[in-house]
Amino acid sequence: MLFIAAAALISLAVIPVARGAQFNVTVGGPGVLRYNPQFVNAAPGDQVFFTFMQKNHTVTRSSFENPCSPLPQPDGFDSGFQPVADTDTTGPFPTALFVVPDTNPVWVYCRQANHCQQGMVFAINPGTQFAAFQAAAMALGSSSTAPPPAATASGAPSVVTVTATVTAGADTVTTTYGSYPGSAQPTAVSSNDHAIVVGGPGKLFYSPANITAQPGDTVTFHFMQKNHTTTQSSFAAPCRALAATSTNGQVGFDSGFMPVADNATSFPTYTIQINDTAPVWAYCRQATHCGQGMVFSVNAIESGPNNFEAFQALAKQLNGTGTSTSSGASPSKTSGASPQHLKSGAGALLGFAALVLGGVLL
Known part of the structure; x- marks a missing residue:
């Protein structure tokens, strides 16, 4: 060289x-x-x-x-x-x-x-x-050592039906979708993929941990060293799988455990698709990782009480109560309004x- x-x-x-x-x-x-x-x-x-x-x-x-x-x-x-x-x-x-x-x-x-x-x-x-590499770099500039405020679970806002007219070239399409009050407005016809780095040497966090995505976007989780998951939960029960707490039959997504050796040169990935603007909450169900703040969100309403910091603070307060161990169930199929799982596999050689x-x- x-x-x-x-x-x-x-x-x-x-x-x-x-x-x-x-x-x-x-x-x-x-x-x-x-x-x-x-x-x-x-x-x-x-x-x-x-x-x-x-x-x-x-x-x-x-x-x-x-x-x-x-x-x-x-x-x-x-x-x-x-x-x-x-x-x-x-x-x-x-x-x-x-x-x-x-x-x-x-x-x-x-x-x-x-x-x-x-x-x-x-x-x-x-x-x-590259997108994951750049996202990990930018996440270093947004991290904060200040403790999040104390949080309590509050009632989730109701989903409202929105009708929008979208123009793409010479075509005009009228569409309806579910939206939470205060959530971001759709801004693009084309979809984007959001790269998230999961864990790494001495790292118990998602990077970035809180993103905004539009309906149709995908989120790809890149699992680094140790053994982590990306498991859908709810705001009220941040460290428990949505399938165990839902009252309307939602199953939620679960990547399953993704073990990566310290000397690994290839890294598994897991992708979900965002269906609407409703907040999506997720956590790592490995041992006490969630209780240490290893949580993730999409479209958290930062102007309301159920924002990302409150979600993470609640996870720490509950200290991972109800989390499963590394012998947990295999990945679950998506149901209801949960994001759609698209693919998982080994990433490119990085070593x-x-x-x-x-x-x-x-």
Whole structure:
């Protein structure tokens, strides 16, 4: 693996003849905290040229599990800070060269202040995992150490039927769906997938733990190290499966236990589909994980009493009462208004080992 940092563009005559393709990546710019493009798919021998624009950024290797922390030597690399004045609009601009050694994923971030936590990350050969990598980085910027307020369960608001007219191109469609008062309004015709990282070394939380999704969107859970689940519950009983507490026959979803070894290089996934705007509550039913705050929500109404912080606080107060153990039942089929389970399977290979020749200043 070759990584070269240069103070300015140099003649290609001093660089060994490239046998592979060349990818050009712009780093930052006026008011821009991102790499452009955010990821590339490259073959061994390909070259990735980073061009640093205005402000002061880095190209620093990290890992999928710790997106905003530098990967130690000998596998890590770091361009160092490359300051560019706002008034410099013509260059030449600092550059850095990375030669791709193999097809394994390479995870990168900017270590300037909180740029990584604002989503300034990059990847080479991420497979389907880039969205999860970026989501994990941004979740580090939204975490809080302040204890949540005490919470008590209150009555759930009633679902109301909404009729909406949606225009897609030349077609106009009238649709009806169930909506909770105070929930988000649908904003897009196309669906989105929301990547959620579950657990990891020393981590008992979902990242991010609280999202807003539209009907038709999917949520994909990426299970990391240890043994976790994603199990649907209710606000009033956060640490008990919905199937055990529902009074109207709801079964809810359950990923089942997803054991992942500490040295694993592939990670299982589990996907649900959002059917309406009603809040969705979930937890990890492994031992005392829920009682330690390992809960998750979709479309929690943050302006009301049944918000995410109250849900998590209630889980901690109940201390996981009623949770099952790791010998629990297999995944359950969706019923009623619960999100639809679409798929589960092994994720792309994420482990890698490479030789770094070091940063060479030209």
